[in-house]
Amino acid sequence: MGFDMFKKILFAxxxxxxxxxxxxVAFNIARNYQSSLNLFHVMGVPTRGYSQVVIDVKTKEExxxxxxxxxxxxxxxxxxxxxxxxGSFNYTIDVAVGFPAREILRQAKITQPDLILIGGxxxxxxxxxxxxxxxxxxxxxxxxxxxxxxxxxxxPAASFWGGLSSIVFGTDFSKTSDKAFDFTMKVxxxxxxxxxxxxxxxITPLHTGKMLSQDEIEQKIRESLxxxxxxxxxxxxxxxxxxxDVAEGIxxxxxxxxxxDNLADLIIMAHHSRRVPDEDKRLGGNxxxxxxxxxxxxxxxxx
Amino acid sequence: xxxxKFCNKTPVDTAxxxxxxxxxxxxxxxxxxxxxxxxxxxxxxxxxxNTCKSRMRTWLEICAHCGMCADSCFLYEVNGRDPKQVPxxxxxxxxxxxxxxxxxxxxxxxxxxxxxAWSQCTCCNRCGMYCPHGIDTGIMFGYLRGLLYQQGFxxxxxxxxxxxxxxxxAQMDVTDEDFVDTFEWMVEEYxxxxxxxxxxxxxxxxxIMYTVNAREVKHYPEDLAEAAILFHMAxxxxxxxxxxxxxxSLAMFAGDWxxxxxxxxxxxxxxxxxxxxxxxxxxxxxxxxxxxxxxxYWAGRKNGQPPSESIHYVEWLAEALNTGKLxxxxxxxxKEPVTLQDSCNYIRNQGLKKATRDIMKHIVEPGYFIxxxxxxxxxxxxxxxxxxxxxxxFRKQRNIALIKKRDQILETGAKLVLAPxxxxxxxxxDLEEEYEIGIRWSFLKPIVIKMLVxxxxxxxxx
Numbered sequence: 001m002g003f004d005m006f007k008k009i010l011f012a013x014x015x016x017x018x019x020x021x022x023x024x025v026a027f028n029i030a031r032n033y034q035s036s037l038n039l040f041h042v043m044g045v046p047t048r049g050y051s052q053v054v055i056d057v058k059t060k061e062e063x064x065x066x067x068x069x070x071x072x073x074x075x076x077x078x079x080x081x082x083x084x085x086x087g088s089f090n091y092t093i094d095v096a097v098g099f100p101a102r103e104i105l106r107q108a109k110i111t112q113p114d115l116i117l118i119g120g121x122x123x124x125x126x127x128x129x130x131x132x133x134x135x136x137x138x139x140x141x142x143x144x145x146x147x148x149x150x151x152x153x154x155x156p157a158a159s160f161w162g163g164l165s166s167i168v169f170g171t172d173f174s175k176t177s178d179k180a181f182d183f184t185m186k187v188x189x190x191x192x193x194x195x196x197x198x199x200x201x202x203i204t205p206l207h208t209g210k211m212l213s214q215d216e217i218e219q220k221i222r223e224s225l226x227x228x229x230x231x232x233x234x235x236x237x238x239x240x241x242x243x244x245d246v247a248e249g250i251x252x253x254x255x256x257x258x259x260x261d262n263l264a265d266l267i268i269m270a271h272h273s274r275r276v277p278d279e280d281k282r283l284g285g286n287x288x289x290x291x292x293x294x295x296x297x298x299x300x301x302x303x
Numbered sequence: 304x305x306x307x308k309f310c311n312k313t314p315v316d317t318a319x320x321x322x323x324x325x326x327x328x329x330x331x332x333x334x335x336x337x338x339x340x341x342x343x344x345x346x347x348x349x350x351x352x353n354t355c356k357s358r359m360r361t362w363l364e365i366c367a368h369c370g371m372c373a374d375s376c377f378l379y380e381v382n383g384r385d386p387k388q389v390p391x392x393x394x395x396x397x398x399x400x401x402x403x404x405x406x407x408x409x410x411x412x413x414x415x416x417x418x419x420a421w422s423q424c425t426c427c428n429r430c431g432m433y434c435p436h437g438i439d440t441g442i443m444f445g446y447l448r449g450l451l452y453q454q455g456f457x458x459x460x461x462x463x464x465x466x467x468x469x470x471x472x473a474q475m476d477v478t479d480e481d482f483v484d485t486f487e488w489m490v491e492e493y494x495x496x497x498x499x500x501x502x503x504x505x506x507x508x509x510x511i512m513y514t515v516n517a518r519e520v521k522h523y524p525e526d527l528a529e530a531a532i533l534f535h536m537a538x539x540x541x542x543x544x545x546x547x548x549x550x551x552s553l554a555m556f557a558g559d560w561x562x563x564x565x566x567x568x569x570x571x572x573x574x575x576x577x578x579x580x581x582x583x584x585x586x587x588x589x590x591x592x593x594x595x596x597x598x599x600y601w602a603g604r605k606n607g608q609p610p611s612e613s614i615h616y617v618e619w620l621a622e623a624l625n626t627g628k629l630x631x632x633x634x635x636x637x638k639e640p641v642t643l644q645d646s647c648n649y650i651r652n653q654g655l656k657k658a659t660r661d662i663m664k665h666i667v668e669p670g671y672f673i674x675x676x677x678x679x680x681x682x683x684x685x686x687x688x689x690x691x692x693x694x695x696x697f698r699k700q701r702n703i704a705l706i707k708k709r710d711q712i713l714e715t716g717a718k719l720v721l722a723p724x725x726x727x728x729x730x731x732x733d734l735e736e737e738y739e740i741g742i743r744w745s746f747l748k749p750i751v752i753k754m755l756v757x758x759x760x761x762x763x764x765x
Contacts, residue, residue, distance in 0.1 A: 046522050047736075049692030049729045050474055050553060051460045052325060064329045064695070098522050109488060145492050 005190060009035045010113035012042075012104045012142070015077045016058060022119035022153040023081065025297055029117070030089040032163060037091040039081070040107050042100040043073045054097050065097055101141035108146060115299075117151045118142060140288060143271045143300045149183060150271075153297045165193045168264040170255045170290070172199070173227060176270035180301040184268045185235055194241035197232050198258050199224050200251035221246045252289035264296055271300040307336025312343065312455040314559060315466030321476070324466065329695050330459025340455050342413055347454060348406030355402065359446060362438040363399050366391050372440065375433035377683040377707040378423055390430040390440040393419050398447040417456040420447050422697035425688035425704070427647040432680065444689075448558030457557055458694040464553030468562045472569040473517040473549040482548050485520045489528035498763050500535050502527075505577060506542035511619075512579035512611065513543050514550035514570060514594070516587050516725050529748035530585065533620075536755055537628040547573030550584040551725075552593035556690030560601070567598035574610040582613040586746045588648030588724035589688070591615050596653060615649045617723055620747060621658040624665040635754035636668045642675055642717040644708075644731065645682035646724035656680060659723065666751060673715040683707050685722070687730030705734040713740055720744045 011026040013019040030037040044054025044065060056063045063069060073095050078085065085091060096103045108116055118139060143150045169184040171177040181197075188195045201220050203212050212220075224246040236242040243262075247254045259267050269287045291298045306312065310333045315321055327333050372390040373379050379388040386392060397416040401408055408416075424444040431439030451457060452465070467474050473482075486502045494500045503509065511534065519526040534541045547569040554562035574582055584590050595613040599606070623629040643663060649655045656679040663672045675682060686705035691697065708730065712720055722728040722744050731744045 047733070048695070048698070049687065049726065050464055050518060051693035051695060052463070053695060066326060066328045068328070102522070102524065105492075 004114075005186060006033050006035045006115050008038070008111065008113040009115050009117055010038050010040055010104070010108055010111060011117045012040050012100070012107075012138075013077070013119065014057065015039075015041050015080045019119035021156050022117060023084065025151070025153045026117045027081075027084040027089075028163075029115075030091070034089060035114075037089060038107070038111055038113065039077060039091060039093045040104065041073065041077055041093070041095045042098060042103045043070075043095045044097050045099060046097060057100075070095055101138040104138070104142050105145055108148065113148055115149050115151055116142060116146055117153070119153060139291070143287070144302065147303050149268075150300045151297055152291045152300065154291050155293075155295060164191045164265055166196065166262060166264045166266075167193055168196045168198055168255065168259045168262060168267045170198050170200070170267060170269040170286075171228070171232075172270070172286075173231065174270060174272070176272060176302055178231075179303070180268055180270040180299075181232060181235075183299075183301055185238070187266075187268075188239055192240070194243070195236060195239060196242065196258070196262050196264065197228055197236065197244045198255060199228060199246045200254035200258075201246065201248040202251050203248045204250055217248050221248060252286045252293065255286070255290050256293045256295070260295055266296055267294055267298045269298065269300055271302040305339075305341040306455075307333070307340060309333040309459075310336035310340055310455055312453065314469060314562065315462065316469040318470050318476070321463060321466045321470060324459075324463055327459075333459045333462075334696065337414060337456065338410065340410060340413075342406075342408060342410065342454055344406040344408070346406075347401070347408075347450060350450060350453060351402060351406060354449075355446070359398075359443055360402075362436070362443065363395070363402065365436050366395065366438055367436070369435065372430040372434050372438075375430045377427075377429070377686070378425075378704060381703055381706045388423060390424070391438075393423050394440045394443050394447070398443055398450075401447075401450065413451065413454060413456045416447065417451050417458070418697070420444055420451055421458050421461075421690060421694060422700040425647075425684045425686075425691050427684035427688055428652055429647070429681075429683065432651070445555075445558070448556075449560050450558070452558035452560075457559075458690070458696060460693045460695060461553060461557035461690055464690075464693070465557035465559035465562045468549075468552065468554045468559075468566045471517075472547070472566055473520075474551050474553045475517045475521050477517045477520045477549075479546050479548070482515075482517075482520050483543075483545050485524050486527045486531075486543060489524045490531050493528045493532060496763060497532055497535060497761065499761065500528075500531055502531050503542045505545050506540075507576075508578050508580075509540050509542040510580045511539055511541040512574060512577055512582045513541055513585075514548055514573075514582060514590075515543075515585045516551045516590055517549050518725065519585065526585065526746070526748060529752055532752055533623070533629065533748060536757065536761060537623045539628075542577060542579065544570075544573035544577055547571070547576075550590035550594045551587060552590065552598075553690065555589065555593045555597065563593065563598075564601045567594055568602050570594050570598070571602055571604075571610050579611050582609065582611045583616055583619045584613070586616045586723040586725065586728075586748065588646035588726055590725075592648040592652065596648075615653070615655055615658070617649070617655055617658045617662060617747070620751065621661040625661055629751070630756040631665050631751075631754050632756045633668075636666055637671060637719065637750070638668045639719060640671055640673055640715065640717040641667055641719040641721060642673050642712060642715040643678075644675070644685060644720060644722040644724065644727045645679055646722075646727055647682070647684050647688060648724070650682065651680040654680070662747065662751075663721075666747075666754060673717050675711045675715055683711065685724075685727035685730035687733065688726050692726060692729045692733070702733075702737050705730060705737060709734050709738050709740060712742060718742050721747060721750065723747045 044056045047055050053062050054065050074093050228244045271287050287300050309327050376390050382388045397419050426441040426445050428441035490500050490502045552566050686708045691701045722731050
């Protein structure tokens with residue numbers, strides 16, 4: 001299929017079970033859209049000061065990285081994915097040493113992919129190796145700084161990805177959301193799928209500072225719907241099918257529920273790259289919560 | 304066998320040579336070859352006659368063997384008070400013997416001397432403070448390392464490290480292009496949060512020329528962004544040199560005197576080319592010692608000073624906070640028990656204890672800063688100084704060496720340790736890995752950035 005939005009994909013993988021769901025999606029996309037796939041693995045975190053020793057992210061052992069070791073790890077990755085690497089798409093394998101988020105971003109800087117694909121939490125490994133030096137997860141850091149869309153596949157349910165027919169675009173009406181919308185439209189047009197634009201009104205007292213009356217809530221819903229129509233509908237009309245909805249509640253829960261009810265196979269949201277004040281973390285926080293909970297892959301966009 | 308393929312008397316000074324040496328994983332063959340390595344006793348004795356001057360000869364001569372230095376040495380304390388760990392013994396039985404025997408020592412002796420020089424002394428110079436005669440064993444071990452390096456008896460990682468300086472003028476294979484490119488990349492990544500953030504490269508006559516540790520470029524480039532952010536917030540007129548940006552010196556740890564000179568001259572050339580009012584290095588202890596304290600002598604500078612006034616990062620930070628160039632939001636100060644690691648190289652050996660205490664006053668809520676005991680110039684080495692952290696063959700000894708710092712930290716009860724020195728930071732990280740005492744550790748930059756009051760005109764647009 002001629003689809004040049006995902007021509008080059010950087011698939012950041014731990015080459016363990018933690019990345020299996022993401023791997024299925026990565027290989028499916030590569031097969032369906034003839035992407036060239038760069039499997040990228042950060043094999044070890046530097047330790048022992050200036051020495052050549054790293055802690056292997058898989059075995060958690062201290063190892064001396066040399067050519068042999070690098071070749072061995074590359075071969076291991078090939079073996080791990082041998083059922084998928086069936087010749088139906090082009091792929092390359094690169095391995096690096098360093099802190100995963102930084103090395104993924106460095107690789108993206110060099111290869112300029114159209115999409116970074118990454119698994120969700122690596123569970124135990126996160127605890128023992130990666131977190132030793134870096135506060136915050138690999139995912140957060142990559143999503144914050146990447147220049148291309150970042151597709152995250154966290155849950156098993158999200159991995160049965162045959163293709164795209166229904167996208168949920170979650171908006172908070174920010175400028176970054178507008179960029180995410182442009183990207184959504186491009187994907188929807190190229191793949192001929194429907195777009196459901198959704199905004200969730202945060203009614204938690206922590207955010208609003210008080211309990212909202214039902215009238216106030218409904219007033220806000222009407223306002224938001226008007227906003228969505230004015231902002232997005234003229235463009236949405238270029239699609240065959242679309243819908244626009246607003247709901248109240250805890251935003252990330254509402255988005256996850258909405259995506260489930262609409263049988264969405266992709267959620268697209270803006271990641272707020274700007275450092276937000278502590279008391280106002282909910283925007284960036286929402287994307288992260290959606291990623292963790294969604295039953296379908298999530299694309300986060302920040303630039 | 305006189306000279307091995309990997310272990311020999313010839314320094315590595317090509318990229319190919321470094322790669323070849325690195326291909327000998329963990330130096331396995333290197334150390335095997337070392338067992339056969341011949342000693343050039345004539346060269347050794349000639350070198351001693353030319354370089355072992357009156358200060359060291361006097362020190363070796365006047366040592367009264369009183370043993371006062373024993374308790375000053377953390378390695379003596381953590382190794383079961385083994386008499387062989389008494390500083391006076393350690394130096395007399397190595398450097399003292401070589402001189403006594405006029406360089407006529409054998410292979411076994413040299414390998415033993417190497418073990419003592421790199422695993423029984425971190426050149427922290429604490430014993431020098433307690434010796435009634437002022438004899439500084441750390442200085443002498445630095446000298447002994449030079450003799451051992453000349454004869455090819457140097458830990459594998461440090462032969463690699465010194466080679467890196469010879470080839471890249473950096474402790475790792477980071478080129479000048481990599482440095483500028485990475486710095487620009489980092490600034491770009493943060494410019495949304497900090498509008499106007501830039502990295503001025505090769506700006507002449509700036510107020511500050513900033514130099515770094517190549518590991519920041521290679522593994523922790525956020526540190527570069529953080530330095531840029533703090534200079535930006537303080538309104539400084541600063542720059543980085545595209546050449547001569549590396550402040551550290553593994554060559555100093557290795558005892559590769561020629562490489563020490565090459566490295567430091569690259570920084571001095573940058574100073575002469577860009578004429579900054581001041582040079583400021585990153586949060587690193589040995590880098591400061593190499594480039595600011597010892598470097599001028601390696602480069603043969605008569606006044607003992609670098610071409611531009613050079614200060615440590617903590618001096619700049621203390622000044623920026625004291626003068627209000629950087630303002631801290633008091634509500635964001637550290638409100639948990641926190642302790643501070645005094646780096647030997649700039650606290651004990653250069654007396655910058657006030658600067659770091661000033662910083663603590665600004666960033667820690669009163670009542671939460673807990674001093675280690677002992678502290679300031681009396682503080683102990685982190686346990687990984689002088690190159691100890693990176694030497695695989697002495698890893699076991701290094702892990703024992705961490706016990707002193709571990710116990711000092713535990714005694715404070717603090718769970719957060721501020722370590723404005725790369726070496727200390729590494730050692731403290733490793734001690735958590737090794738002994739799991741449940742602490743966090745940090746450089747100053749990321750901590751300070753989190754609590755800054757951002758001036759109105761530097762805030763990002765909404």
